[in-house]
Amino acid sequence: MTDTGSSTDSGFSPERIDTGKPHSARMYDWFLDGKDHYAVDAEAAGRVLELFPGVKDSAWANREFMHRAARFVARRGVDQFLDVGTGIPTEPNLHQIVQAVTPGARVVYADNDPIVLRHAEALLHGTPEGRTTYLHADVREPERIVEYAREHLDLSRPVGLSLIALLPFVTDEHDPYGVVRALLDPLPSGSHLTLSHGSGEFDPALRERIEAVYRAGGTPVQARSLADVTRFFDGLELCDPGVVPATSWHPEPGMRVRREQPVYVGVARKP
Template sequence: MTGTQPATQYIDTTRPHPARVYDWFLGGKDNYPVDEQLGRRITEIDQGAVRAARANRAFMHRATRTLAEDGMRQFLDIGTGIPTEPNLHQIAQSVAPDARVVYVDNDPIVLAHANALLRGTPEGVTEYVQADARDPGAILEQAAQVLDFGRPVALSLIALLHFVADEDGAHAVVSTLLDALAPGSCLVLSTMTADFEPENVKKGIAAYAAGGVTLVARSRDEVAAFFEGLDLLDPGVVPVADWRPTEPPDGAGPVSLYGAVGRKP
């Protein structure tokens, strides 16, 4: 697996990168001034941006724990981002120490942190693949070295698809990945919406575009389309903070991210 190879790819510190901006939102240290500048610009536009990032992270934790408690033992997380504890494998393996997890990202700085990602339980397996989400075939080929695609897999696409427009193949990516998974597999997805704060989201998209990053916001119906043919777990497609919350809301106001979990029949 490529996760064990040294990070030799060039890290461009002159342009913001979504994973590093997200890391800044979460209070991480693995970002550069250009990422912080964009992060601050976004928070000036939308003071709830940091809260939204944290709500999204908490959604991933709850969805992963729910599936692990329900018997899921294999996880494929695409668009991993920079390690922020607890990571997906730590949540899954705290419930099921024998869980097998494959992380996927195309950012060289994530590869540089692969060793942190690979610290799992002795009973389980945690691996990292350096690949682009727009090349699902390559992802599946490498992940098959760790995951048994004849058994259910939880496919996590957390805050990823708003960087992939429909015309760039977002639906083809999801369908290709799901087609390769066994019945009982699950799709865990969160993505940005302009349903609640259209002006703020529009300004945020423009700020990212000025930094060279393309974003797309989707309506609830457009997000639900990714789950066509799947059985949605309750409560369906909802703002991430409203998906089976276990703690009181972190502040007031909407969170402009939808989240949902669907099971392949």
């Protein structure tokens, strides 16, 4: 594959943004002190903050894990990435991280929030040697995502699949383990899965109250245990140190958040 540049595939107008109910990506933007959210998102995020004053630290710990993990996978020779659940751009984005390691790296982004589609142009500014593309799609459409990725990535070579803070929004009724398998199965040996997931084990009562806030806004969410999160890596070779709290995964001196957060993370290689 020799084409370069950027492109989007939406089938959706970014003007059709529903500002009447909160969206998880825009709430996450609020947690990261961004500006791309609406009053309804800030209100819902504020209720979560009241329940869990450390939620912003958790969001930052999750974001910093993505930075470290993306570099880790890129340094292992992977130069193609599929990032599902991209979220609103907060620099540095995944493509900026991996293209700093390998300028020719290719990145396919996918997200279901139309405000992310509106910001896709910012996501698509990569290196001249690399390629970044964006698809407006839901993770519960894994076959569609893989079909699009196949047009822009060489699936005969390893791919880094990134599912950051996404799977809590795929509740059990939507078969999250099946979704992950559907995304991983077409990828060859040497591919890597990078995943982060909020957990309720640290405070079960708090988990129930936070989940209620999201449900009230029309977004079901499900925290999972360490065993549940580890199950997403079944059949893969977990990289050290395994599935651990976000701040414990290859910590670096410049980390903004160092205190343990209720977020489990891991990186694994497909044998």
